Amino acid sequence: MATTFWHDVAEFTPILIQGAAVTIEITFASLLLSTVLGLGWALMRVSRWPALALFSKGAVNLIRGIPILVLLFYIYFVLPDVGIQLSAFQAGTLGLGIAYSAYMSEVFRAGIEAVDIGQIEAAQSIGMTGGLIMRRVILPQALRISLPPYGNNLIMLLKDSSQTSAITVAELAMESKLIAASTFKNLTVFSLGAVGYLLMSIPLIMLVSKLEKKLGGRK
């Protein structure tokens, strides 16, 4: 019994590691996309042009209101009908990136709004204006404030990347499911899969709590 178990572990692990590698790739690709997009939404939201702010608010609420899975199906199955053919990995990155841009934008916006108004006044009093104040004074402080919740989003993104298995991205959850379907070793396979996610998220969890301590102590 025990020997079969270790035999299975040795057999499945290399395949699962390949899946985990894809999980890491898609997590970081969509992290990049969601960060850029999210920062864009946040800057639009706090801009002085009401039309931009309203557009950003609407877009973020629309994105937040749609399940990630449905968004993924839409990008992977519907876009080809209008001539946009994406690989599963591309569609997964795009879907996760868009979905998480909404959460990222709220994190950045909270950070921007948490910067003391006195900072903006000090910047204005030395002749700085709009874009310069944002770039030199507000964003550096806002991003620092945003780091812990940003890290939390990254942990959730890592786990939510498993949803791309539904559009055939060969990441960790997908590989687990495939092995389980062909071997019926559900307990072994899915336990290994869970351990795989834990091994990836625990360093991130530790990083976030370290950041929280460090940045919390600065005030």
Place this chain on the structure above:
Amino acid sequence: MISIRDIHKSFGSNKVLDGISLEVAKGEVLCIIGPSGSGKSTILRCINGLESYDQGEIRIEDKVVDRKGEHIRWIRTHVSMVFQRFNLFPHRSVIENVIEGPVFVKKQPRELALERARALLKQVGLENKADAFPKELSGGQQQRVAIARALAMEPRAILFDEPTSALDPELVGEVLSVMRSLAEQGMTMLVVTHEMSFAKEVADRVVFMDGGKIVEEGPPAEILAHPKQERTQDFLRRVTHPM
């Protein structure tokens, strides 16, 4: 050089400035005193456009102060402000705080700005703190950095908004002595303050405000020692004998 004519301002139904007129000459040191809520900080904030006003006109030299106007940048680079809570940039070192305006607003070469910043830090007695961060400094040191940051813009006037009110009592002196030496060098200064001894010794003129109006103004010896108005007498009595 600063000319304020019949300024009115309300926050909602609360009238904070009710017809303020004031002239400040070049090189003059003017202290504004008065109870909290009298509008003394607001008038300061109107002068460099941090706050808008509803009626009247403020001019710096020949330029009208208008938050949305074309001259606002000129005004803010020529009239500096020192805040009650210092408002240093916490993510930048002391010297970076000082060169921020010269380098990014006035487009001075970094080397020149650094050289001048070192001289200014020396002037406020903090030449050895150039690379420290604001959180590593005492309140008095932070406020002196804020003064150096204001001076780095080479302003024609500096507005001080209760510069010592957030300081522990033992740190007030170091900031006031920096301000006094600025006054002696001929800087035009508008100082909102509760430090009556500073007003008495350094100011050319003292203005007492209450309820959004200027109640009384004149040389410090006259206003602080022999106020004519009852409200001024009342205020001074409460400040000098709080018990």
